[in-house]
Amino acid sequence: MSAVESFTVPTGVGEFPPELICRPLGFVALTGLDVIYNAVHKAIWESFSANRRPDRVPLSFKILDGDHEYPKCRSKRSSYEWYIPKGITKTGWMNKHLNLIPAVVVVFFDLDWDETQWKEKQMECASRVEVVRHSLQGRGTKVAVVLIQKNSPLPPGEDMVAAERAAALCSACDLSAKSLFVLPHSDHLFGYTIRLENAFYELAQGYYHMEARKVKAHKEFLNKTTHQLLFVRHAFKIAFFNELKQDTNTALKQYKVAYAYVSELRAHDTNMLEIKSISGFINYKICKLSFHHNAPLDAISQFRKHVDFYKNKTGCSELAFEHSAWMCKQFQIFGDLFDEAIRAGLNAIQTQHPGFYYQQAAYHAVNRKHLCRGLCHSATVMPDPNPLEDADKLEYYGQRPWRQGHQSIDPPDPAKEKDGIQALQYKELQVDHSWIIIPLLSSAVAQFKKYKSARMKRYLMVQMGEEYYHAKDYNKALTLLDRVTWDYRVERWCALLTSILNMSLRCAYLVASVRHYVTISLELIGRFAHISSEEKTHVQMNLIRVISNNPPEPVTGCPSEYVELAKQLWKDKLSPENSNIFTVEMQNIVPFVECKARFSTSKCTADTPLQLQVYLRASCQFPIRFSKLCVLLNNHAYNDYCTLVDGHTVGGDGEASYSSCHGDLYLTPGQIKMYAFEFVAEPVDVGKKIEITSIALSLGNEDNCCAILRWVGAGGDSASLTNVQEQVQMKRGPPKPNEYDWSNITLDPSISIIPRCSNLDIQLDHNPPSLMNEFYYAKVIITNNEDLEIQNLCMQIGLKEGQENTLEQSTQVFLDEATIGIPGPSRIKNVELTGNRILGVRTMYDIQVNVTQNKLSMPVICTCYQEKSVSVQTVLPYDLSIKMASLKFDVVEHVHSDEPFLLLTDIKCTSPWPITIENSQLLLSDEVKSVDETLQSQLISVSLKQNECASECYCLVAPVHHQHTTVPIGHYSVQWKRTNCEEEGLPTVETTLALPSITVETIPLFIETKIPSHGRVRDSLHVTYTIYNKTQMVQEVEAGMEPSEAFMFSGHKQVCFRILPVSQQVLMYNFYPLVPGHVKLPRLHINMPRYPGVADDLGGRMLPTHIFIKPQGKELHESASG
């Protein structure tokens, strides 16, 4: 670095030099470090320079040679008596203090306390310091020495040597002890660095403080008349030094002072630029610091004051554009400051944010452009010699290169002045302002977007678009404008929309974009466009031209030089070889032709033709003819039926001529035309919805240029989307026939197709309820009431879906004769489950019907459905009860082995229908025998009505068996059917039922009693008891007859005997009845020592207890059962 190396003054007016923008940091020069060859030094340098995060002290360090030449210090003048300042602020000054004149110079020197050649070293160090001091003669720059030491120091006070040598060194370099530092380059280097730089920072602050003081000191020498400039300069300097010192409050105060002084300066054309530049700088500083102090309102009000004060201080009128440039810059830079502040955590609001300032900046830029247009056109050449030669080495900010340092009111050399102005104008001409404007606008857009001001954002985008247009970037303009039109349309700001469209139309023309051109025209002709009907006519004519492949006339207001190009473009575009077919989405614009479509009904049967009407209305200037209209449906098969090609037949009653798809698409303004289409749904669509997916209206012919105007769904336009009632002229009087009221036409985009209703009749002939387990017979009778033959009829019969699945499982359906067409009977077998079953019969068949579509009838095959369902109750046919009884017919729970017993079955008919029992069967298990050898049913072909009963009785015996066991008897099965159902020839139903088990007891002995059925008083009756031994061993038996008052008897009163195994013993008695009636017999007691107790009660059970005794006298033959 060298003193001469000054930076370049920005040439642009109102530009802010970097040294102004940057944050001023105290400047500290580090000398004596060899960062290239000495690793240690390098490390030290890096510890200073590398990653200076905000938490480090605000200093900027530079490496300089020990013998670096610092800028010479001019001898301070003792008095300002004769001094006339040549300008306000030197261009070099800020930079000088930021980068050239250090606040502190640090001399690094490798020296340890235990250095052997201490003396020499000390000398060397001193001389180095001397060098530095010398080159800084007259400046207050602080000098500090840092000794780089290998070994880390002992705690202070202990190292005597160190203390004493340090003192020596200080005196040698006449350095205050405070300015001597030790840097042991140990592993804690960074820590030491931090400490060091803090020390340096203090020194630096001290330095800047002094500098500020110095400047202040000049103050009293100044006088108001000649030194106004100096007042500003000094205040500015003080402020700047304070900034360097990081005392922002004082800085701010001083800048304000400076600002006040500038505003007081007498301004005239010659120094206006200088004043504005400086005030601009100061204002910048004030705003920046205000934001920094978190006082945004101060910043804003300061800025307002600033611009209000200067906005009319145009200065030299030939250079008015400079003023706009300056204003532009002011706003932009403030915008930036504001934005910065926000990023630093400030919150802005919808009505106060950077966007507004960028916007204003942009406006001033635009203004500048206009002024340039007005002022600079004559300045076509750069005068020679170029007065702006040394524009980049000005001595003072904001001065004219050709008369630097000149402060008098009028320019010294008018001729030069003229050249200068011309030169500036010439330079201005070279500027492409659009590229200043557009970025400003776009940053404004970003801001407004952020602060939810959609409309403002859009407006700015429009302006961007216009700017692109001026910048001749028509495509960009077009796309940009295209993006915003929608919102203006939806909010119905027609005037704005129109202006945008006009602009777009020009762009479209200039880039010969057929699609855009047509689209825009469609809308410009439409009812939203606020342009005269002549213009509309003109637009429409051009539209027609384009559509019929001729280039349109140039749009008025296009830059003529580009029109020629455009013409060529159009020629190529519309040349026969390349065809332009494109689609225009009509719902995105408010076109001059509107469309509504509807199905005549919401649903219709498969055998009737669907009717679909399309209504068109044009609001253009003169009649227009379209080439084709097609309605596209979700099933493309129909599209052909819904296509109408204009047959170029003149006239037309609005009704499209049917049959032939040729019609008349000639629309006259204001008149609504209706086009009807008709077609028949395909079988596949039965049960589905047919929907209008879109409507396409072609303008122009397909083979060269054709716009396909497309409405999604059933039409309607974005105007109606905006839910604002249409403003139509009030129609008067009652509605006339064949004239439609547009607003009353509803959109019905879909129709659902339902099957043709069937004329089949289904009868189900059957007699419920069904009996459990039977084959239930039902007869289905299908009668065809169609007047046409029907084909592939098919029938399903079965349980209706969705009944409890126990029912489903327990039901089977059989078909007897599966010959469809004639009545088919069917049986339902239902098993073990009573309850309701719903039977459904479903038939399906095809039938060919003739449908008149478009006046000619065509056969259509329809599938029809018919169903019938009945609910069938199922009941039990009968209920069966089983009893067991002893031979005495009294019911028993258990029987004795070898002792015969009775099985009684009772069948009670519960069916409402008589049932016939064909047979019944007893299937005995091996444990049980029948007494008589052949078991045969007693119920064969017994027929029972409801509640009638049928019983059977079998005599069974259970052979000897081990003690007390229960044995199954077997099964009982009944074969039955409904009485009189022969003609159906249904099989008989066999229901088998498991019989209960019985308990069989085995007993040691069996007593058989032989006794007459009755006796007579005083007439002896003979009684024999036979006692069988059922055991395998001899049994002792004691028998005794208990006396009784009713009888006298003869025979053993008391007897004891033995019975051999499987043999018997007979005891005979004669009873002599004394009283008549049903008398108690004398009881025979049996006792067996082996089975104490048992035998006796056995006897009790087996022996008859009473007998009927007739009185004496008259004979009677009657039988009485005991």
Next chain:
Amino acid sequence: DKCVTRLEQLGYRVGQSLVERFTKDSPRFKDELDIMKFVCKDFWTTVYKKQVDNLRTNHQGVYVLQDNRFRLLIQIAAGKQYMEYAPKYLAFPCGLIRGALSNLGMNCIVTAEVTQMPACKFQIIIQKS
């Protein structure tokens, strides 16, 4: 019925204008209910010289206004005999309410029912757009 719709339309138009006049000096409305209250109190009083007797709502955009002595029905003999004329008399008020509300930004359907002259119920169903 054609005449009923006509009357309704007249009412609608008048309602729009009236409400514009009445709300000229009232502070901005807080919400739907606030508007309804306005209709029942001020609007009704100014038009029919009395407040609505009862306002009920399901808080889902259905309101029922009940007026037990509805001004336009007082002239008619009380009771049930002139029931069939009620629609003619109520079409206009319905329109009035609808017009007022729609101008206040609430599109709705208004129907009236009379069970016993001169008491009358107006049901308002707000159309959420």
Next chain:
Amino acid sequence: MSRQSNRTTDSRKVSQELFTLTYGALVSQLIKDYEGDDDVNKQLDKMGYNIGVRMVEDFLARSSVGRCHDFRETADVIAKQAFKMYLGITPSITNWSPAGDEFSLIVENNPLTDFVELPEKHGNLCYSNVLCGVLRGALEMVQMEVKVWFAQDTLRGDNITEIRLKFIKRLEDALPAGEE
């Protein structure tokens, strides 16, 4: 009740507004329904007539005016009482024809026409024509056949509103009310 307080419109004024607005709505509806303004005028007149024939009873009952002896008296009653009672205004009576069978009512601030601005295209619409009908109908009920029409109307740019009445003849026995 905050709103109640800050409502300024007094109910009397309001009911008048209601009346005016309703009439306005009626007229514009008629304009929609009929082809030409003349039909509308006729319609208004007819309506007025029907009102008139009913209203006269009410009027006679409320204002105990006796039989008028001449047309001038009638004029007075109409202006000073009828108009006052029903429209709250008293038009002035002028321009008597020499024969005394014809006079004008100069109506100032006709309540029917508040807010009304007649569009150009309705140049020959007699906005307040209903009044003519009323007068005609009412007078017919008191056995006077008269012709009533708007001679001038501020709505149509004239600087006064003038209703002209012309006495045609005395109707002997009261003929049945209502011509339709």
Next chain:
Amino acid sequence: MAVCVSVIAKENYPLYIKTIPTENELKFHYTVHTCLDVVEEKVSSVSKSVNDLRELYLGLLYPTEDYKVYGYVTNTKVKFVIVVETSNTLLRDNEIRSMFRKLHNAYTDMLCNPFYTPGETIKSRSFDKLVLQMMVSEVQS
């Protein structure tokens, strides 16, 4: 001494815009349109915040370099926007308020004209007259 007076429908489309004769009226259209952003914001924020006097007058919407834009919303959500020159310091809040008041009254009367269909562009002569007077009369006030 307004330079632009406008009436905006509920649905935010212009019912009426009158500006002082100027080379580019459109600019005012944009000004009015863009200020709707602020109107919406203000109105919605009002409805949010409870217990504030829910005034119809919205006050200054925002100042641009050379114009001040004021807003007013009727209970029927019709918006009035008045633009005045920033340079004009005679007009302070009260004047603006009264202007809006007049405007509102005029609008209501206009709406009551049976020949006006609500929602259509305002063509009323008397309304025009009043607005015109607003744009000139106060000049010498």
